[in-house]
Amino acid sequence: MYRYDEFDTTFVRQRVDQFRDQVNRRVSGDLTEEQFRPLRLMNGLYLQLHAYMLRVAIPYGTLNARQMRQLAFIADEYDKGYGHFTTRQNIQFNWPKLPDVPDILEHLADVEMHAIQTSGNCIRNVTADQWAGATADEFEDPRPYAELMRQWSSLHPEFSFLPRKFKIAVTGAAADRAAIAYHDIGLRLKRNAAGETGFEVMVGGGMGRTPMLGATVRDWLQKEELLAYLEAIMRVYNLHGRRDNKYKARIKILVHELGAEEFTRQVEDEYARIDAPRIMPPPQELTRIKTYFAPPAYEELADQSPELARRMNENTDFAQWVDRNVVAHKQAGYAIVNISLKPVGGVPGDASAAQMRAVADLAEDKSLDEIRVTHEQNLVLPHVRKADLYEVWQSLKAHDLADANIGLATDIIACPGLDYCALATARSIPISQDISRRLGDITRQRDVGDLKIKISGCINACGHHHAGHIGILGLEKRGEEYYQITLGGSGDENASIGEIIGPGFSSETVTDAVETIVDTYVGLRQDGETFLDAYRRVGPDPFKEAVYATH
């Protein structure tokens, strides 16, 4: 993992002091709320329905045990004993008091963390494949580049007052777990015929009220050119992105209105004028960063573990958990463990302070001190010896963290919705809980198989409903919540935007509709066909017929 050096430490401390000064000026009245708002937003501090909310950056979703324990401490001390992991690999605390926030930031700085640019119209926390550095299907570890971008985007002098927020995601694997096509900039490390790795650069993807998939503006970018090329993209956007209408201000609208070709031409023109060597870090800097991401101290192990095989034979629950939650590691004898934060009927992404500490302990003992946060609001222990899986499972079980539902119907993504969010038009957490209870029987879930249900509480789509196999969008009409269903969305390497199936459903009937859709799939699937495969084969009609016939 990356470790701060003196430069990073000083930088983050100065940022805390700067924010403390800004808070003091707000409290004393020197700053109006209007002036303070963009300043607090640049440090992740929102004013929600009931209180402030602080969003803490977890850069590209990586944490160590010490950091997780500090998050638990903050949850206990300043929240109500909980933290909420978000779809952008961050964590949110819901009840901080304004004068306490600088202290919280101080606690974060103690463990090399911050809340810089987790909100506001600036470059947000860079996200990445949650299995980076561990997965078997990787061309190159994307984390050094994510870290490089984290540094480069932090307090960027030119790009801190953009037309709108800006999200970058990066992956280095064949399978896309970072949903790069749905980001303002999506970066894919790939390998060419000569065996070198470079970036494919996509621009203009996004969710919100106008969902779009990113367009490839550069099929091949030398890795060394990354920051200079990003600067060109950002400058074109900063100068020409629309500022007259908040809903048209994302870069996707600029790309759409100019056309991908013209947008690309403008970026390339700008890039040609940039003095790239001045901007790019010297080679030793990338080497310095890469050193931190060198493989951890794996033991030389046989790939198969007789202990694991025996335990799986003896214990069906354990075997099912291994089947769903454990995936292949690139190192022989190791596995990647996914920890579900989606207990049946629970709040997606919520973890108690005790659970955070339990995960921290396990990371330290059994995962070479590493934890990851996924954009699907789960956690990962990336480096667990296969022989330790049973013990890990037992510990997780003791903390209600052993749900064997990764990728299944109850592994639902939901945004905070009307329970917390000031922008919400409908509740999303209670809907997710309801659906989770309805489809919660594990035998049924396993039979239904891979299914991504995603719920947003308003058009802003923080719950990624456009990318849900089943997407649910909460809206409001004449004081009544209602829910629109989309089908066929996907955020993976074959990304697609879900299509609306028809009129919405009330909060009482939306769960029935989802169940009907699931049952319809079960009825029409062919051998081994997943929900998404089946939908792509048959289209929306059979689902529409079933849903609107019965409701």
Place this chain on the structure above:
Amino acid sequence: MPLIKDGQFVADSWTVLEDEAEIPPNGDVIVSLERYISEVDVLVRRVGRVGVALENTADPEEIAPHLSDIDLISLTFPAFTDGRAYSQARQLRHHLGYGGELRATGSVLADQAGFLTQVGFDTFEVPSGQSIDVWNTASGSVTLAYQRGYEGSRKTRDKLQTSPAPQLTPDCAAVAGQTVPA
């Protein structure tokens, strides 16, 4: 409007000329881009310096041919959240090599001071009532910058020589071909 340069209030010798106003025979004047282009012959032949105010939608390229005759360019922030002028400043300084005074006008707040300096602004027209101490505290609160190739006094990592070698764990060190003191 009070003017700040190098962390102090300074007298402003420049007058902003409305497009309809008569061009005075001497004194430093700031005119719009349109007026500059249409009356460039008159403007460059008079006594006194000439500055140009650019809207934040203007392409700096438009005054590129005249830059050697221009002593001041002012760029505006209609709202402090509208950051277009940061990129205009960068293009003027970097792509076009503009070396004259670059002035920030409009909604210019202390908390922007550091960024403004980094993209190449050197004078700041601030709202009346701005305290110079608050300005200097805010602009000096962060002394480091991750971005290479920008202006101002913030130090990049390459320039901060005190940075120690990374503390390596034994396994990292092995990969990096280094040894770790016990």
